[in-house]
Amino acid sequence: MMIRAALLAIGLCAVALPALAQDQQVLPARPGMPITNRPEPDEQIVAGLSRDNIGITTSFDGSQILIYGAIKREKPEPEGQKLAVIVTLEGPLGPVTIRKKSREFGIWVNTASVGVAAAPSYYAVATSSPLGDILDRRTDTQQRISIPLAMRAFSGPITVDDSIPFTEALVDIRKEQGLYKLETGGVHIVDNTLFRADFALPANLTEGDYKTRIFLLRDGKLVDKYQSAIEVRKVGLERWLYTLAHENAALYGLLSLALAVFAGWAAAAIFRFVR
Amino acid sequence: MQPPQRVQFMQIYLPIAEVSVNIFTLLGLGGIVGLLSGLFGVGGGFLITPLLFFIGIPPSVAVATGANQVVASSVSGVLAQLKRKAVDIPMGLVLLVGGLLGSASGIYVFNLLTELGQIDLAVQLCYVVFLGLIGLLMLQEGIRTIQKQRKGGGVRKKRVQHTWVHKLPFKFKFRASGLYISVIPPLLVGVAVGILAAIMGVGGGFIMVPAMIYLLNMPTKVVIGTSLFQILFVSAFTTLMHAITNQTVDVMLALLLIVGGVIGAQIGSRLGARLKAEQLRILLALLVIIVAGKLGLDLVLHPSNLYSIATGGE
Numbered sequence: 001m002m003i004r005a006a007l008l009a010i011g012l013c014a015v016a017l018p019a020l021a022q023d024q025q026v027l028p029a030r031p032g033m034p035i036t037n038r039p040e041p042d043e044q045i046v047a048g049l050s051r052d053n054i055g056i057t058t059s060f061d062g063s064q065i066l067i068y069g070a071i072k073r074e075k076p077e078p079e080g081q082k083l084a085v086i087v088t089l090e091g092p093l094g095p096v097t098i099r100k101k102s103r104e105f106g107i108w109v110n111t112a113s114v115g116v117a118a119a120p121s122y123y124a125v126a127t128s129s130p131l132g133d134i135l136d137r138r139t140d141t142q143q144r145i146s147i148p149l150a151m152r153a154f155s156g157p158i159t160v161d162d163s164i165p166f167t168e169a170l171v172d173i174r175k176e177q178g179l180y181k182l183e184t185g186g187v188h189i190v191d192n193t194l195f196r197a198d199f200a201l202p203a204n205l206t207e208g209d210y211k212t213r214i215f216l217l218r219d220g221k222l223v224d225k226y227q228s229a230i231e232v233r234k235v236g237l238e239r240w241l242y243t244l245a246h247e248n249a250a251l252y253g254l255l256s257l258a259l260a261v262f263a264g265w266a267a268a269a270i271f272r273f274v275r
Numbered sequence: 276m277q278p279p280q281r282v283q284f285m286q287i288y289l290p291i292a293e294v295s296v297n298i299f300t301l302l303g304l305g306g307i308v309g310l311l312s313g314l315f316g317v318g319g320g321f322l323i324t325p326l327l328f329f330i331g332i333p334p335s336v337a338v339a340t341g342a343n344q345v346v347a348s349s350v351s352g353v354l355a356q357l358k359r360k361a362v363d364i365p366m367g368l369v370l371l372v373g374g375l376l377g378s379a380s381g382i383y384v385f386n387l388l389t390e391l392g393q394i395d396l397a398v399q400l401c402y403v404v405f406l407g408l409i410g411l412l413m414l415q416e417g418i419r420t421i422q423k424q425r426k427g428g429g430v431r432k433k434r435v436q437h438t439w440v441h442k443l444p445f446k447f448k449f450r451a452s453g454l455y456i457s458v459i460p461p462l463l464v465g466v467a468v469g470i471l472a473a474i475m476g477v478g479g480g481f482i483m484v485p486a487m488i489y490l491l492n493m494p495t496k497v498v499i500g501t502s503l504f505q506i507l508f509v510s511a512f513t514t515l516m517h518a519i520t521n522q523t524v525d526v527m528l529a530l531l532l533i534v535g536g537v538i539g540a541q542i543g544s545r546l547g548a549r550l551k552a553e554q555l556r557i558l559l560a561l562l563v564i565i566v567a568g569k570l571g572l573d574l575v576l577h578p579s580n581l582y583s584i585a586t587g588g589e
Contacts, residue, residue, distance in 0.1 A: 264350025
């Protein structure tokens with residue numbers, strides 16, 4: 001927690017991030033409450049999550065999340081402007097180092113690296129239409145919606161000429177691992193009023209708060225935004241072991257050793273008996 | 276790592292590694308490594324660690340948990356060897372003292388290399404150079420012995436060669452090994468193995484076994500038991516160090532590897548008793564050469580992705 005708070009602080013200092021600053025003020029978001037500070041928009045998002053917490057048990061092998069909602073209107077629907085909905089799901093942020101190999105004396109060696117102070121461990125974007133058609137660049141930059149923008153400030157001095165291939169490599173590797181996803185058409189809109197998005201969370205989830213954001217757009221401009229969070233926590237045996245390993249490391253280490261010695265002895269004893 | 280529609284059968288979520296893995300993959304992995312461990316008297320760390328990387332376990336967790344698995348398989352192996360009176364305990368203790376000293380200084384070197392950002396390369400180079408050299412030496416020796424036996428007669432190499440080694444002080448009688456030598460050479464072997472073991476994240480049996488045979492002239496029948504004895508304590512020390520300093524020992528992962536491993540180790544040591552020492556040596560040599568060759572190729576061939584990512588600080 002400490003580390004995360006510190007990282008967010010670094011992120012805030014390093015570059016001006018109005019969107020992030022705004023998020024900070026309103027966290028934790030209450031479900032059902034739109035979080036924009038602007039005057040009431042003509043169209044508002046009313047949304048819900050199929051669940052607001054996920055317990056990681058021993059047999060955890062991924063999870064399904066359904067994010068659904070409706071667009072509430074006081075006035076009739078504006079004509080001629082294209083309606084779009086984007087839903088994002090973002091896992092806890094953490095530092096990542098991206099290294100690049102090059103050939104030195106005939107062998108491949110890590111020669112260059114770029115540090116990203118905070119990249120989400122998981123990031124999925126579901127859209128109702130292709131992202132380029134429904135989102136203008138300014139809104140994207142402000143709200144940090146598209147995948148490359150999900151990464152926060154660089155950590156440490158940048159020692160390479162061009163950091164872009166490094167961040168692209170990070171996105172590519174995480175996409176391959178199923179951790180970063182862009183699902184065009186993943187949001188289904190019914191009658192320009194109801195919408196839903198399904199997310200399949202992978203089995204290799206990291207613990208933390210998963211931030212869900214819903215953006216309502218018309219002609220690329222933001223109309224309303226909604227934010228909520230899903231708590232992903234280890235439970236039961238997983239929780240107990242994790243806590244023990246971090247808070248009582250010596251005891252945990254001895255327990256692991258005892259278990260190993262016992263298993264080794266038991267196997268020898270059993271095999272002797274069997275013979 | 277897997278596509279979302281994979282068969283979700285007997286998956287288990289590992290609390291420290293924070294990944295979900297199939298139970299049978301882990302049991303099988305443990306079993307194979309245990310079998311080799313019982314057969315050759317190596318801890319199996321040099322196989323388990325790269326294999327765990329391969330199935331997607333974070334490297335730091337793989338190294339620490341591998342050490343814990345080595346503890347279990349060596350307990351099992353040592354007990355089997357003790358029954359056959361094939362452990363030279365005084366020799367094991369001397370090697371152990373050296374091993375702990377070496378391991379402590381090895382951890383210092385490890386941290387230094389990590390700061391320089393070249394630990395991966397150092398580890399890979401260590402693997403290639405040491406595994407390759409030892410593998411080739413053992414293979415050559417094994418083949419030569421078999422050729423001599425085929426020719427008949429079997430001219431035995433004279434066991435005791437008087438060199439400067441025998442003029443060193445602190446001589447001690449190692450009864451089980453039938454040796455009367457100074458404690459300094461085994462102590463140094465222990466230190467060297469300890470340093471390498473800490474840097475490479477392994478028990479070090481694959482270095483110690485040949486060192487005992489070729490440098491200390493120990494009889495092959497006590498080498499395996501004695502090296503397992505030393506590995507047991509060094510890897511227990513390593514596990515504890517990792518658990519306390521980095522919290523990277525995953526007990527759930529270890530348990531599954533252990534269950535597979537102890538069974539494999541028992542089968543391996545039974546099998547080993549039936550094979551001839553020369554055959555064992557050639558088999559181990561081939562295995563070691565394969566691992567070294569694979570790692571060597573990785574260094575030389577164009578990687579499929581020039582970029583790699585590492586999470587966490589540094």
